[in-house]
Amino acid sequence: MIKKYVYIACGMLLVLGSPGCSKDEQVFEEPYPQGREPLGIKIDPAQIPQPASGGPGTVVKIGGAGMLEYKDNLVFMFNGEPAEIMEITETGVTAKVPDFASTGVISVSVEDVIVFGPEFTVTGFIKLDPTFRATAGTNNRVERVVPMPDGKMFVLGHFNNYDNKGIVRPLNRIVRTFSDGTYDPSFRTGNGANGFLTSLLPFGNKYVIAGGFGGYGQQTQNISNITVLNTNGTIDTMGIHTFRRPEQTDTIKYFPAFNGGTDGRINRVYEQEGKLIITGDFRYYLSRRYDEPNLYETRDTVILDSTEARQIIRLNADGSLDKTFRFDGNKTFQGANGNIDTYMHQEGTLAGKILVSGRFTTFDGQPAGYITRLNPDGTIDEDFKSGSGANYFIHSATYNEHLEKYVITGAFKSYDGTLAAGIAVLNKDGTLDPAFQAKIVEGGYPNYAEMLDDGLIVVSGEFTKYDGVTRNAFMVLSPDGSLAPGYNATGTFNGDLDDIIETRSEDNKRALLLVGDFYRFNNEEVDNIIRVVLE
Numbered sequence: 001m002i003k004k005y006v007y008i009a010c011g012m013l014l015v016l017g018s019p020g021c022s023k024d025e026q027v028f029e030e031p032y033p034q035g036r037e038p039l040g041i042k043i044d045p046a047q048i049p050q051p052a053s054g055g056p057g058t059v060v061k062i063g064g065a066g067m068l069e070y071k072d073n074l075v076f077m078f079n080g081e082p083a084e085i086m087e088i089t090e091t092g093v094t095a096k097v098p099d100f101a102s103t104g105v106i107s108v109s110v111e112d113v114i115v116f117g118p119e120f121t122v123t124g125f126i127k128l129d130p131t132f133r134a135t136a137g138t139n140n141r142v143e144r145v146v147p148m149p150d151g152k153m154f155v156l157g158h159f160n161n162y163d164n165k166g167i168v169r170p171l172n173r174i175v176r177t178f179s180d181g182t183y184d185p186s187f188r189t190g191n192g193a194n195g196f197l198t199s200l201l202p203f204g205n206k207y208v209i210a211g212g213f214g215g216y217g218q219q220t221q222n223i224s225n226i227t228v229l230n231t232n233g234t235i236d237t238m239g240i241h242t243f244r245r246p247e248q249t250d251t252i253k254y255f256p257a258f259n260g261g262t263d264g265r266i267n268r269v270y271e272q273e274g275k276l277i278i279t280g281d282f283r284y285y286l287s288r289r290y291d292e293p294n295l296y297e298t299r300d301t302v303i304l305d306s307t308e309a310r311q312i313i314r315l316n317a318d319g320s321l322d323k324t325f326r327f328d329g330n331k332t333f334q335g336a337n338g339n340i341d342t343y344m345h346q347e348g349t350l351a352g353k354i355l356v357s358g359r360f361t362t363f364d365g366q367p368a369g370y371i372t373r374l375n376p377d378g379t380i381d382e383d384f385k386s387g388s389g390a391n392y393f394i395h396s397a398t399y400n401e402h403l404e405k406y407v408i409t410g411a412f413k414s415y416d417g418t419l420a421a422g423i424a425v426l427n428k429d430g431t432l433d434p435a436f437q438a439k440i441v442e443g444g445y446p447n448y449a450e451m452l453d454d455g456l457i458v459v460s461g462e463f464t465k466y467d468g469v470t471r472n473a474f475m476v477l478s479p480d481g482s483l484a485p486g487y488n489a490t491g492t493f494n495g496d497l498d499d500i501i502e503t504r505s506e507d508n509k510r511a512l513l514l515v516g517d518f519y520r521f522n523n524e525e526v527d528n529i530i531r532v533v534l535e
Contacts, residue, residue: 039110040066043117049106053121056099062106062117063092070110078120079104079491080470097122100469100483103491103523124489129531131506134163134181137527141517143198144499151179155529156197173197174209180506187233190217199269206236210266210278222302224261224286226278240290243301260319261286270344272352275322276315279342285309285321310335312378326378336360343399350428352376357397357408370394373430384430387416400451404428407457409446422446423459437481439467450500455479458512460497491523509533
């Protein structure tokens with residue numbers, strides 16, 4: 001349709017002293033085509049469905065108008081999952097909750113037109129644990145939780161506030177909690193770490209902490225990503241007579257007792273026969289000399305020494321470098337040609353072996369398809385039969401000691417030449433487990449997965465659908481790779497998981513502690529750490 005727009009320009013024209021007026025008429029085409037007529041469907045999104053919640057098979061009714069004339073083409077959806085329509089009337093529609101529906105918004109569509117309605121809660125086996133008291137979570141990423149034998153837990157990460165207990169005085173990157181998540185003020189960290197923490201390891205009667213930081217508590221320097229704490233949370237220090245010229249007064253200064261570190265972040269710390277194995281994205285081992293002069297004989301001199309030692313090294317209890325591990329004389333092994341993460345086996349026939357995965361294609365000069373395994377002495381384990389490995393990077397690799405299975409996730413599409421899109425289960429010898437068949441993942445790829453002791457696999461990542469079913473970044477799979485019935489009713493998950501711990505709720509129900517960098521679970525606002533019960 002064409003419309004005419006007439007613009008009349010009038011002005012006073014002084015022509016020979018006489019006023020005048022002229023009219024100009026211009027015709028334009030309409031800049032946008034005429035819009036599609038609305039369907040006339042009206043649904044109040046503020047209404048409460050009848051019932052407001054239910055599991056698969058529940059018949060749900062919502063009110064609305066204008067749907068009856070589209071009854072042959074109308075699609076009813078629970079959070080994007082099409083449902084069987086039971087009845088359409090002039091005043092509403094009734095539908096049955098499908099098997100893999102999840103909590104979210106009800107909608108109806110006719111061809112490419114969608115009308116949104118109210119939210120419906122699909123009940124399932126996974127629920128937030130009301131006995132977990134840390135409801136405010138943290139204000140930044142949680143890298144890891146370390147359970148202790150007495151039931152308490154250490155929480156480590158990038159945060160400086162835990163459950164709103166760090167508002168007045170920041171709780172920098174580490175707290176200890178009781179089993180229900182409440183903050184334990186008896187663990188006194190002072191100023192805490194000035195970077196981020198990834199690991200804590202009980203070591204003798206102390207704790208080793210590691211990550212990416214250069215100061216802890218009152219020791220604001222002379223730390224290189226790893227140090228040792230006393231059991232009360234204070235840093236373990238030693239007094240040293242630093243260098244003084246003869247005419248200067250001799251005094252004692254205090255430094256971190258653990259004298260060793262790295263030039264890059266440390267991801268993991270393990271104990272091996274009274275020594276420490278540390279792994280991460282570093283290239284040099286660092287140590288300090290406190291009692292020797294520099295070139296200018298400056299008082300209180302600290303001399304920093306470095307030794308090339310790549311990604312996986314072993315330290316003695318005092319922090320000194322153990323060159324009997326992954327060294328050829330004074331030369332370090334090559335390591336990986338990209339970033340790595342590791343898992344060290346603690347028990348069984350694989351005890352002491354270290355799985356290495358990440359973004360690399362060679363390791364110690366040998367081809368490695370983003371994954372390999374080391375013997376306890378640090379050499380490549382020839383019994384790990386990964387073949388050509390993954391065809392692209394591995395984002396996470398976890399292991400279930402009870403079932404003796406690895407689960408890997410990432411951007412890969414195959415493993416050892418066999419189709420495996422984004423997630424795969426491996427036997428303990430590194431071969432692909434054919435019993436697990438991953439389905440098509442849409443919208444991204446899984447970036448973390450953990451196999452539970454009953455074989456269920458909890459998965460998170462950047463995906464929107466799995467096997468054609470709406471799963472917004474979180475899902476639970478059966479051992480064969482299919483969606484586990486009853487465990488996939490949760491709504492939107494926003495963020496990333498870094499760790500999953502099987503545990504019990506305060507009322508002794510089966511539970512999972514989930515930590516990472518996330519702010520929404522099952523359409524509810526959360527903050528990086530939650531506990532869910534599996535009923």
